[in-house]
Amino acid sequence: MAHVCRKPDRAGRFATSAKMQVKPRWDLDFWIGSLVAVLMLFLIGGTFYRSTVSFQDAVAQRRHCLAVIIALERVLDVAQDAESSARGYALTGSELYLAPYETAVGDSYSPMDRLRELLRDSHGQEAQLDSLQSLMEQRIALSQTQVNLRRASGLAAVAQQIATGEDLQVTRKIRAIVASMESDELLFLAEIDRTVTSRQRAIRAMTYASLGFACLIMVSASVVILRAKKRREMAEESLRRASGRLQAVLQQMPAGVVLAEPPSGKMVFSNAAMGRIFRHPFQAIGSIEENRGYLMFHPGGQLPQPPEDTGLLQPLESALSRTLLWGEVITAEELHITRGDGTQGIVSTSATPVRDLEGNIVAAVTVLEDITDRRMMEMEIRQLNETLRRKASSLDAANRELEAFSYSVSHDLRAPLRHLSGFLELLAEHIVGSLDAKGRHYLDTLLDSARQMGLLIDDLLAFSRSGRVETRMTKVAMADSVEQVRQELAQDLGARNVVWTIEPLPEVTGDPALLKQVLANLLGNAIKYTRIREEAAIEVGCREEGAEWVFFVRDNGVGFDMRYASKLFGVFQRLHSSNEFEGTGVGLATVQRIIGRHGGRVWAAGVLDQGATFYFSLPKWVSEEEGRHGREPGESIATQEEQPS
Amino acid sequence: MKPNSVKDILLAEDDPKDVELTLAALQKHNIVNRVIVVGDGAAALDYLYREGEFAHRSTGDPPLVLLDLKMPKLDGLEVLRRIKSDAKLKTIPIVILTSSREERDIVESYRLGVNAYVVKPVRFQDFVEAVSHLAVFWALINEPPPESAGVQAQ
Numbered sequence: 001m002a003h004v005c006r007k008p009d010r011a012g013r014f015a016t017s018a019k020m021q022v023k024p025r026w027d028l029d030f031w032i033g034s035l036v037a038v039l040m041l042f043l044i045g046g047t048f049y050r051s052t053v054s055f056q057d058a059v060a061q062r063r064h065c066l067a068v069i070i071a072l073e074r075v076l077d078v079a080q081d082a083e084s085s086a087r088g089y090a091l092t093g094s095e096l097y098l099a100p101y102e103t104a105v106g107d108s109y110s111p112m113d114r115l116r117e118l119l120r121d122s123h124g125q126e127a128q129l130d131s132l133q134s135l136m137e138q139r140i141a142l143s144q145t146q147v148n149l150r151r152a153s154g155l156a157a158v159a160q161q162i163a164t165g166e167d168l169q170v171t172r173k174i175r176a177i178v179a180s181m182e183s184d185e186l187l188f189l190a191e192i193d194r195t196v197t198s199r200q201r202a203i204r205a206m207t208y209a210s211l212g213f214a215c216l217i218m219v220s221a222s223v224v225i226l227r228a229k230k231r232r233e234m235a236e237e238s239l240r241r242a243s244g245r246l247q248a249v250l251q252q253m254p255a256g257v258v259l260a261e262p263p264s265g266k267m268v269f270s271n272a273a274m275g276r277i278f279r280h281p282f283q284a285i286g287s288i289e290e291n292r293g294y295l296m297f298h299p300g301g302q303l304p305q306p307p308e309d310t311g312l313l314q315p316l317e318s319a320l321s322r323t324l325l326w327g328e329v330i331t332a333e334e335l336h337i338t339r340g341d342g343t344q345g346i347v348s349t350s351a352t353p354v355r356d357l358e359g360n361i362v363a364a365v366t367v368l369e370d371i372t373d374r375r376m377m378e379m380e381i382r383q384l385n386e387t388l389r390r391k392a393s394s395l396d397a398a399n400r401e402l403e404a405f406s407y408s409v410s411h412d413l414r415a416p417l418r419h420l421s422g423f424l425e426l427l428a429e430h431i432v433g434s435l436d437a438k439g440r441h442y443l444d445t446l447l448d449s450a451r452q453m454g455l456l457i458d459d460l461l462a463f464s465r466s467g468r469v470e471t472r473m474t475k476v477a478m479a480d481s482v483e484q485v486r487q488e489l490a491q492d493l494g495a496r497n498v499v500w501t502i503e504p505l506p507e508v509t510g511d512p513a514l515l516k517q518v519l520a521n522l523l524g525n526a527i528k529y530t531r532i533r534e535e536a537a538i539e540v541g542c543r544e545e546g547a548e549w550v551f552f553v554r555d556n557g558v559g560f561d562m563r564y565a566s567k568l569f570g571v572f573q574r575l576h577s578s579n580e581f582e583g584t585g586v587g588l589a590t591v592q593r594i595i596g597r598h599g600g601r602v603w604a605a606g607v608l609d610q611g612a613t614f615y616f617s618l619p620k621w622v623s624e625e626e627g628r629h630g631r632e633p634g635e636s637i638a639t640q641e642e643q644p645s
Numbered sequence: 646m647k648p649n650s651v652k653d654i655l656l657a658e659d660d661p662k663d664v665e666l667t668l669a670a671l672q673k674h675n676i677v678n679r680v681i682v683v684g685d686g687a688a689a690l691d692y693l694y695r696e697g698e699f700a701h702r703s704t705g706d707p708p709l710v711l712l713d714l715k716m717p718k719l720d721g722l723e724v725l726r727r728i729k730s731d732a733k734l735k736t737i738p739i740v741i742l743t744s745s746r747e748e749r750d751i752v753e754s755y756r757l758g759v760n761a762y763v764v765k766p767v768r769f770q771d772f773v774e775a776v777s778h779l780a781v782f783w784a785l786i787n788e789p790p791p792e793s794a795g796v797q798a799q
Contacts, residue, residue: 414744415660418767422666425769454767461746469748 030224037217044210051206055199058192065189068118072178072185074111075132079139079174083167086143090150090158098147105140112136125181132177139170256368260285262324262361277347277370280340297335323351323364334371345372399468406464413457421450452578459586462517463571466590471511471597478505478551481512482540485519489527497534498527503541506549508618514594521587522553522614528581529557529612547620548600554613560606568604591616653679654784655707657689657724658742659716666769667711667742667776674777678784681707686719690727693734706737709783714743714750722753729758736790738783742776 085101112133119125150158250257250269256277259269267285274282297318322328330351339345348371354363428443435443482502523538530536539554560568560575567573569592572585592602595616606612658664664682671680683689689710691697714721721741728734740761741754754762763779766772
């Protein structure tokens with residue numbers, strides 16, 4: 001039984017945890033049942049034994065009683081024999097009558113001794129026994145007197161003696177005592193018979209009960225055995241199902257799986273992926289030796305050669321052999337193999353022993369994964385990274401050069417310009433009196449050109465800086481930024497009539513200074529190009545579009561022809577002459593570069609003489625990384641070119 | 646006029662044209678101070694420490710030093726660093742007067758403890774205005790540190 005219920009335990013490793021939980025309760029039930037059964041058996045056996053012993057006692061007592069009665073009868077017989085034979089001899093004088101008498105007298109002590117022996121332990125009978133003894137002795141003595149009288153004095157003397165009636169009296173007394181004792185024994189006998197009957201009844205009842213209980217145990221045992229059998233069958237069924245599922249999973253796996261058993265090394269399972277990985281039919285291997293000789297399990301498909309001098313074989317054994325032989329756990333060991341079709345591949349091998357409860361290795365599992373593609377891709381990625389790194393470093397160098405160039409422009413180009421402007425002024429002051437109108441015009445033109453060049457250099461530097469400075473991304477409340485810029489610009493508006501419409505604006509992630517530069521350029525443009533209107537209308541707003549905020553600045557100014565929209569954001573590209581509207585053509589290029597560095601786009605829509613709308617988008621969230629490095633200017637230009645349509 | 650107002654302003658500038666323009670600007674506003682002009686950073690330090698060709702100059706610190714950034718031998722930032730790290734000189738007001746609007750120059754100057762940073766305007770009128778404002782503010786309006794805090798200790 002114990003064995004039966006252990007079986008599911010072993011299988012339990014594959015069974016569900018729910019079944020594992022049922023097991024201890026099932027064990028407890030079994031042990032309690034067995035204990036109860038054994039206790040019951042002991043109880044029944046004990047009772048049986050006690051009843052039998054008491055029954056046997058009663059039978060012995062009964063036998064004893066009967067022996068006492070028989071002994072009493074024998075005593076009486078002796079008394080009567082003594083009396084009748086003595087009397088016969090007295091009457092006839094024939095020695096024939098003396099024979100029974102002699103026998104009676106000769107035996108007279110024997111029945112009495114027997115009686116005394118039987119009644120040795122029954123107290124309360126001694127008195128009667130003693131009187132019987134003395135009466136019996138009287139009886140013998142009387143008969144002896146009669147025989148002696150007859151022999152010596154003849155019939156008359158004996159007749160006289162008999163006539164006294166003493167003879168009769170003694171015998172009567174004996175008979176009375178015997179009858180009394182017999183009646184005692186009979187009473188006792190009746191009592192014993194009652195006991196015997198009750199014991200018999202008890203034993204019969206107990207027999208039936210035992211029979212019933214035995215049947216019960218048999219039935220219970222059958223139930224238990226049947227249940228265990230069913231349980232085992234269910235366990236086996238679920239094991240079969242689980243095994244089927246595992247088989248399916250193992251066969252479907254992209255990785256190769258091999259299972260082998262020690263000590264032979266015989267392969268007990270291999271899945272279809274093995275053949276796919278090795279690119280030739282994978283054959284089941286029958287022994288460690290075969291496994292050792294299997295070329296696919298060794299680097300480059302070369303048979304292992306034991307290193308000279310050392311007797312070490314270990315590093316040459318395949319992963320499966322090492323696990324089988326030494327229980328080694330192998331994790332992702334790389335194996336360069338020559339496949340069945342002659343191509344080279346890289347396989348990652350892992351192996352682990354399967355142990356039984358005692359820790360003995362019962363199987364070894366090897367999993368092989370074709371990582372050739374992954375390794376190739378990794379190598380490719382490494383190469384790409386290296387190329388990228390080189391490109392980045394050359395880009396860095398170019399940036400540094402550009403920075404040095406900008407710095408020198410800032411310093412060296414501005415200085416002569418300043419001198420030009422300064423000395424022209426001084427010259428003008430010096431000769432102002434002697435100049436005619438033409439001379440004055442030339443001087444003014446020179447001064448204006450110098451000033452224009454100064455503006456160009458300053459704007460170009462600002463543009464260059466907008467691409468170089470690091471962005472510091474924080475939360476920027478666009479409404480506040482717009483208001484600040486508007487107030488700064490409003491100071492130079494003079495008597496102009498500008499109607500501002502500023503919608504509620506969201507908070508964005510960006511560099512506050514750079515975004516302010518964007519707003520300053522766009523709002524500044526709006527003010528500039530509405531100069532011709534009596535009432536300028538400038539509108540700022542924002543729409544939410546997917547993962548972006550799209551801001552716009554709309555004005556009712558001179559607008560532009562959409563055919564030239566692509567020129568708007570180019571450096572030094574202008575749609576108006578300096579006579580119409582002053583400017584360097586750098587403002588919108590700067591806007592585009594800054595928005596590009598924020599991961600957004602810029603575009604514009606306009607109608608000639610009716611107004612223009614400039615849009616820029618900002619991602620709702622800009623990562624630190626993206627914000628710091630920004631985008632290549634080329635990228636944002638490309639984006640911008642798609643927009644005007 | 647305060648007694649210290651007659652002291653000389655030190656102008657460290659290597660470009661003679663800039664020197665001329667600066668002097669012209671000061672002249673326009675009749676700044677009474679004499680202006681000592683040195684052509685490089687080393688000479689500026691010589692003047693302040695009364696060494697080399699200035700070994701025999703009269704005592705006293707200039708009420709203002711105007712420093713160009715790009716100069717031969719020692720550049721403006723280096724001169725600024727030496728002045729501001731010298732306990733005896735660091736109280737002298739220093740103004741950087743330069744063409745550079747580069748953020749790193751501005752940040753570095755303030756980090757070293759410059760008192761003002763002025764970008765030379767391209768337009769001459771603006772330049773004249775800026776230079777004269779500077780001279781008037783630092784040489785006339787501003788109260789310079791007492792002599793005891795300066796180089797006189799030696």
